[in-house]
Amino acid sequence: MPVLTRLIPSPVVVDIRRGAMDDLAGLLADQRISSSGKLAIAISDGSGRALKERLAPVLPGADWYAVSDGTIDSAVKLADGIKGNRYDAVVGLGGGKIIDVAKYAAARVGLPMVAVATNLSHDGLCSPVATLDNDNGRGSYGVPTPIAVVIDLDVIREAPARYVRSGIGDAISNISCVADWELAHEVNGEEIDGLAAAMARQAGEAVLRHPGGVGDDAFLKVLAEGLVLTGISMSVAGDSRPASGACHEINHAFDLLYPQRAASHGEQVGLGACFAMHLRGAHQESLLMASILRRHGLPVLPQEIGFSADEFVKAVDYAPQTRPGRFTVLEHLNLSIDQIRDAYDDYATTISS
Secondary structure: OOOOOOOOOOOOEEEEEOOHHHHHHHHHHHOOOOOOOOEEEEEEOOOHHHHHHHHHHHOOOOEEEEEOOOEHHHHHHHHHHHOOOOOOEEEEEEOHHHHHHHHHHHHHHOOOEEEEEOOOOOHHHHOOEEEEEEOOEEEEEEOOOOOEEEEEHHHHHHOOHHHHHHHHHHHHOHHHHHHHHHHHHHHHOOOOOHHHHHHHHHHHHHHHHOOOOOOOHHHHHHHHHHHHHHHHHHHHHOOOHHHOOHHHHHHHHHHHHOOOOOOOHHHHHHHHHHHHHHHOOOHHHHHHHHHHHHHOOOOOOHHHHOOOHHHHHHHHHHHHHHOOOOOOHHHHHOOOHHHHHHHHHHHHHHHHO
16 A cells, blocks of 8 residues: 655744744754855844844844835845845744745745744744735735744743734634634535644644733743644645634725724734634634633724724625635625624623623
8 A cells, every 4th residue: 555645845943942043043054054154134124123233243144134014015125135146045034024025035036934033923924925015905925934933932022912912813713714614615515624724723722722821931832833833734725724714804804994993913813703703603612712812912892903893894794805715604604784783793792791
């Protein structure tokens, strides 16, 4: 009998611990990612300067590129600057925008990319997707998975706590996303990758059920690992399906309908996940999710991020238009505005009682 297997695109190394950033040069050399130290390092135009001062002495062969924003234009500009310089790798040193710009630029010039995350705001740090702003709003671009992921818990602690909270919302939303995927499988026969679903769901469950909080190293490590596993689950599946369901459609609707008022990604998808679980009749799961999000200081009602109930209902109604072809509980129920309003009233009463 033949032995069947598959190759899963994943980082060569994942280093999550205190002080990890200080060992970056040694890690890249030991893993043969860059023995010469000739690196193109993308940093933000603001907070990245302090990181450059800290790391430049131990990375003398690196060139530093300031990135002003998370647009496709900035990613192309970075790629053009890197081109022809014979770098070993591109390093994205910063938050989600910097990492996504670096991922796209590295893919464009055919170099491996190293993600050095300075916050845990969402699962994009290890995903095969770069989310970049463009002339039509925001687009998702397929890119190779980072060859290495480095997360220094000391650096994570220095970032505002709201970034960690956002990551919590994004990780926990996996549970709703996988439920949507399974619904699409049951109703429409959509193929589901069991390994990808298991990775994404367990990443969400680990964060949901951990007793720690944002100031706890053990919790931060579980959250970081969960976000990395979620990114790998998308590589396994070949798209964002394990980590993008009705909750993410609602998030996109917020971004498109109220671009100047939208909250963080994790806040919006966490709220969306609680409501989506309620819609599918999983009321106990929705209540548990809401209680954990509340414990971490995340919103579970739209008023907590500055939106009225009517604005939330409008976002839910618009949400399916943000991902044509994706089947979630929203497409399955196909609720009218009045039905969404009734469902929201029931949800708000349930989690507030």
